[in-house]
Amino acid sequence: MAAAAALHVPAGTLGHFDYQASPATREANWLRWTLLTLSLAFFAFFLLLPLVAVFVEALRKGWGTYLTALTDPDALSAIRLTLLAAAISVPLNLVFGIAAAWAIAKFEFRGKQFLITLIDLPFSVSPVIAGLVWVLIFGAQGWVGPWAAEHDLKVIFAVPGIVLATIFVTFPFVARELIPLMEAQGREEEEAAIVLGATGWQAFWRVTLPNVKWGLLYGVILCNARAMGEFGAVSVVSGHIRGLTNTLPLHVEILYNEYNFAAAFAVASILALLALVTLAIKTFIEYQHARAMAASTE
Amino acid sequence: MSIEVKNIRKSFGNFVALDDVSLEFPSGELVALLGPSGCGKTTLLRIIAGLEAADSGTVLLEGDDASDTHVRERQVGFVFQHYALFRHMSVFENVAFGLRVKPRRQRPSEAEIQRKVHELLTLVQLDFLADRYPAQLSGGQRQRIALARALAVEPRVLLLDEPFGALDAKVRKELRQWLRRLHDELHITSIFVTHDQEEALEVADRVVLMNHGRIEQTGTPREVVEQPGTAFVADFVNLDDHGPAWLVEAKIRHRGYVLHAVNDADSPALSRIDLAA
Amino acid sequence: MPPRHPIRILAATLVLAVGLSSLGHATESTLLNVSYDVSRELYKDIHPTFVAHWKAKTGESLTINQSHGGSSKQAMSVAAGLEADVITMNQSPDIDILVERGGLVAADWRKRLPHDASPYTTTSVFLVRKGNPKQIRDWSDLARPGLAVIVPNPKTSGNGRFTYLAAWGYALQRVGAGGTAADAAAREFVSKLLANVPVLDGGGRGATTTFTQRGVGDVLVTFENEAVLIGKEVGEGKFDIVYPSVSIDAPAPVAVVDKVVEKRGTRKQAQAYLEFLFTPEGQEIIARHYFRPRDPAVLKKYAARFPAIRTFSVDGLLGGWKAVQQAHFADGGIYDQIIVRK
Numbered sequence: 001m002a003a004a005a006a007l008h009v010p011a012g013t014l015g016h017f018d019y020q021a022s023p024a025t026r027e028a029n030w031l032r033w034t035l036l037t038l039s040l041a042f043f044a045f046f047l048l049l050p051l052v053a054v055f056v057e058a059l060r061k062g063w064g065t066y067l068t069a070l071t072d073p074d075a076l077s078a079i080r081l082t083l084l085a086a087a088i089s090v091p092l093n094l095v096f097g098i099a100a101a102w103a104i105a106k107f108e109f110r111g112k113q114f115l116i117t118l119i120d121l122p123f124s125v126s127p128v129i130a131g132l133v134w135v136l137i138f139g140a141q142g143w144v145g146p147w148a149a150e151h152d153l154k155v156i157f158a159v160p161g162i163v164l165a166t167i168f169v170t171f172p173f174v175a176r177e178l179i180p181l182m183e184a185q186g187r188e189e190e191e192a193a194i195v196l197g198a199t200g201w202q203a204f205w206r207v208t209l210p211n212v213k214w215g216l217l218y219g220v221i222l223c224n225a226r227a228m229g230e231f232g233a234v235s236v237v238s239g240h241i242r243g244l245t246n247t248l249p250l251h252v253e254i255l256y257n258e259y260n261f262a263a264a265f266a267v268a269s270i271l272a273l274l275a276l277v278t279l280a281i282k283t284f285i286e287y288q289h290a291r292a293m294a295a296s297t298e
Numbered sequence: 299m300s301i302e303v304k305n306i307r308k309s310f311g312n313f314v315a316l317d318d319v320s321l322e323f324p325s326g327e328l329v330a331l332l333g334p335s336g337c338g339k340t341t342l343l344r345i346i347a348g349l350e351a352a353d354s355g356t357v358l359l360e361g362d363d364a365s366d367t368h369v370r371e372r373q374v375g376f377v378f379q380h381y382a383l384f385r386h387m388s389v390f391e392n393v394a395f396g397l398r399v400k401p402r403r404q405r406p407s408e409a410e411i412q413r414k415v416h417e418l419l420t421l422v423q424l425d426f427l428a429d430r431y432p433a434q435l436s437g438g439q440r441q442r443i444a445l446a447r448a449l450a451v452e453p454r455v456l457l458l459d460e461p462f463g464a465l466d467a468k469v470r471k472e473l474r475q476w477l478r479r480l481h482d483e484l485h486i487t488s489i490f491v492t493h494d495q496e497e498a499l500e501v502a503d504r505v506v507l508m509n510h511g512r513i514e515q516t517g518t519p520r521e522v523v524e525q526p527g528t529a530f531v532a533d534f535v536n537l538d539d540h541g542p543a544w545l546v547e548a549k550i551r552h553r554g555y556v557l558h559a560v561n562d563a564d565s566p567a568l569s570r571i572d573l574a575a
Numbered sequence: 576m577p578p579r580h581p582i583r584i585l586a587a588t589l590v591l592a593v594g595l596s597s598l599g600h601a602t603e604s605t606l607l608n609v610s611y612d613v614s615r616e617l618y619k620d621i622h623p624t625f626v627a628h629w630k631a632k633t634g635e636s637l638t639i640n641q642s643h644g645g646s647s648k649q650a651m652s653v654a655a656g657l658e659a660d661v662i663t664m665n666q667s668p669d670i671d672i673l674v675e676r677g678g679l680v681a682a683d684w685r686k687r688l689p690h691d692a693s694p695y696t697t698t699s700v701f702l703v704r705k706g707n708p709k710q711i712r713d714w715s716d717l718a719r720p721g722l723a724v725i726v727p728n729p730k731t732s733g734n735g736r737f738t739y740l741a742a743w744g745y746a747l748q749r750v751g752a753g754g755t756a757a758d759a760a761a762r763e764f765v766s767k768l769l770a771n772v773p774v775l776d777g778g779g780r781g782a783t784t785t786f787t788q789r790g791v792g793d794v795l796v797t798f799e800n801e802a803v804l805i806g807k808e809v810g811e812g813k814f815d816i817v818y819p820s821v822s823i824d825a826p827a828p829v830a831v832v833d834k835v836v837e838k839r840g841t842r843k844q845a846q847a848y849l850e851f852l853f854t855p856e857g858q859e860i861i862a863r864h865y866f867r868p869r870d871p872a873v874l875k876k877y878a879a880r881f882p883a884i885r886t887f888s889v890d891g892l893l894g895g896w897k898a899v900q901q902a903h904f905a906d907g908g909i910y911d912q913i914i915v916r917k
Contacts, residue, residue: 140656157657188382195376196396239657240642259808
């Protein structure tokens with residue numbers, strides 16, 4: 001608003017210091033346009049073009065092929081499994097993330113730095129390693145693998161393994177989003193709530209959580225996007241059983257490798273759509289947040 | 299409600315915040331904990347509230363040991379230096395908070411909450427701001443809302459941590475006189491922490507001077523000014539030529555009668571004596 | 576925010592999740608066939624036929640699940656606990672590893688089914704650009720200077736391994752004599768050929784993409800079935816298949832995973848499933864997918880698809896997989912030496 005208002009200063013009030021034309025404060029036109037064109041071209045090439053390509057390729061052989069590819073039982077099962085993995089891992093990471101962020105931001109304890117580093121671990125290790133650790137733990141020759149096999153518990157190469165891998169790679173999103181927010185807010189509001197007679201639970205739901213809800217939603221959305229899109233870690237623990245343990249990204253790869261390009265892109269377009277929906281929700285949240293902020297400070 | 303603390307000790311690592319502090323706060327008084335920053339006054343206040351646990355010693359509320367009483371059951375009102383208003387709630391909801399979180403059986407009806415909150419907002423003279431959010435208020439307004447919020451739960455004790463610390467000089471003066479009047483109206487046992495001598499001497503019934511985690515002197519404002527017990531107190535309350543003054547005797551002439559008034563009480567001090575009148 | 580709302584959402588989500596996950600369980604018998612990455616279409620055709628066959632014979636309904644991926648990676652997954660009742664691979668080392676790792680497969684698996692337990696074979700052929708502009712006729716042409724040859728990485732894919740061994744065997748046979756002289760000649764030849772490889776793709780499908788989609792290279796060396804499939808699926812009329820004078824016999828071995836079928840009680844079904852691959856009915860389906868069937872009658876029927884080609888085998892010419900693994904593909908083996916020299 002401030003910038004817009006400044007532009008409406010009546011001519012003459014600035015005297016002979018014509019800000020707009022001052023060579024010291026303003027880039028040359030050509031530079032501005034070059035920068036603008038460059039960044040737009042960059043954006044179009046790296047983001048827009050692939051997105052368009054996905055949909056163009058998906059529909060290359062017409063709607064019939066597109067719908068057939070999507071209603072294929074294997075594709076449907078992949079969609080279901082992807083949504084299931086996200087539906088389990090996102091709420092769990094929501095709870096873990098809030099708990100971890102809360103502990104880190106509001107309390108002092110031994111090993112706090114270690115915990116912060118630990119939370120970042122999934123960001124720093126390769127997704128393949130993230131998958132292999134579960135094979136190492138639950139594999140036939142792994143630590144608890146033989147025990148699990150005895151009790152007929154299937155973890156890797158089954159849905160639980162996929163969920164575990166997804167939880168692992170998406171763990172940091174919620175916590176990372178919340179820690180700086182909660183740290184910035186300090187403990188005073190919660191103390192105030194407690195002094196006013198609130199239980200810890202009430203203070204959490206009525207004070208802590210509403211204060212971070214935008215950040216929380218944002219973290220959840222990022223978490224969800226990654227949960228649905230994860231390839232590397234899930235690929236390692238999936239076992240690739242068609243109709244049972246193939247998620248959407250794995251299914252796309254398989255179709256592509258089978259020269260079934262139209263179907264591969266059709267399924268990819270579902271992933272792209274899910275991503276776009278996620279982005280739309282994110283934008284909506286940011287818009288709502290901005291409005292809420294504006295309303296409270298106007 | 300009376301408050302008593304006995305042999306309180308508290309340290310943070312190697313730093314000793316409170317070193318064997320014992321004090322009594324009689325019912326209905328407005329007491330100032332005065333001292334330089336780091337003297338332990340805020341820590342003492344937080345220990346009384348239950349927000350901090352003492353390493354040793356006891357806190358007695360109305361004669362009962364409150365060591366095992368949870369903060370929310372101590373029925374204290376606490377006003378934070380930076381207000382700690384709930385930023386996502388309107389002014390009304392901030393004040394109503396303490397009523398809404400009460401256990402279902404003790405919770406007042408919605409109508410009762412409405413009535414009570416508006417009453418409190420009227421008391422702090424900010425009823426017209428009920429629908430605003432904290433971010434839209436001035437510092438002085440926020441502090442008064444914080445006070446109204448603390449009073450909503452009908453606390454037995456009011457604890458204020460540097461209540462005017464974050465305000466500019468003019469607002470501070472107005473607000474502390476307002477606080478004094480409010481106290482005279484409510485007569486609730488109140489303790490406020492400050493590092494500002496003028497503020498303490500002007501507002502409090504009694505002043506507790508603290509330094510390095512110990513009590514230097516306790517007394518009425520007049521006592522500590524006129525009979526400082528230690529060199530520290532003498533130095534700390536030395537206000538040069540603009541120190542506090544007390545009305546000791548007055549003659550008031552009215553329609554030929556002369557009223558001779560003598561003030562035996564030592565408080566409150568007057569902030570300013572207008573000689574021209 | 577109403578305080579209890581999020582909990583309800585969480586609970587509902589979990590209930591939904593558990594509900595969804597239980598959908599996957601079936602009550603009938605299931606078999607899992609863990610296979611390499613290009614056999615999907617073949618087994619997709621085999622399954623309904625076998626399931627009908629089994630139902631008619633025993634009255635039991637059977638569901639067969641498929642898992643496909645890079646052959647060696649799939650074998651490792653089975654070793655790590657992927658419960659495969661049967662594995663169907665494209666090179667026997669990937670089954671042998673399951674004999675070594677935890678004894679999942681009995682050591683005599685080759686003896687349990689006909690033809691060394693491989694229901695079909697294929698062979699390495701050339702795919703060139705339409706009209707064969709570079710006049711590529713035989714292995715010797717691939718070593719010509721200036722030619723770009725696309726092969727999958729022999730270290731990580733069965734396809735690439737067979738290509739490498741095919742070239743090696745060709746050179747051995749050209750010299751005619753055995754012994755060190757022939758080895759030296761073969762090494763010289765394969766070095767020249769690999770010098771013509773601009774990129775080594777990890778798997779067969781990666782090499783295909785490089786050749787067909789990115790347009791890199793003059794010739795792609797790959798399995799016959801793959802070459803035919805590319806001609807049909809990727810670029811009809813854009814490529815020609817060239818059969819060299821001699822190539823390698825690449826049998827696809829299959830085995831029952833003993834430990835798994837014992838645990839799951841599916842030995843009967845698993846064994847019948849693999850045996851079915853050797854029946855005329857199974858062989859027909861195999862031939863239709865451009866894999867060379869073992870059954871002479873079926874092979875004759877589809878003779879037009881499978882031009883006669885002289886082949887040699889790993890066991891016959893190269894001393895068996897164990898020797899080959901050690902001499903060529905172990906760390907610091909002949910393959911590594913050639914690549915480093917290049």
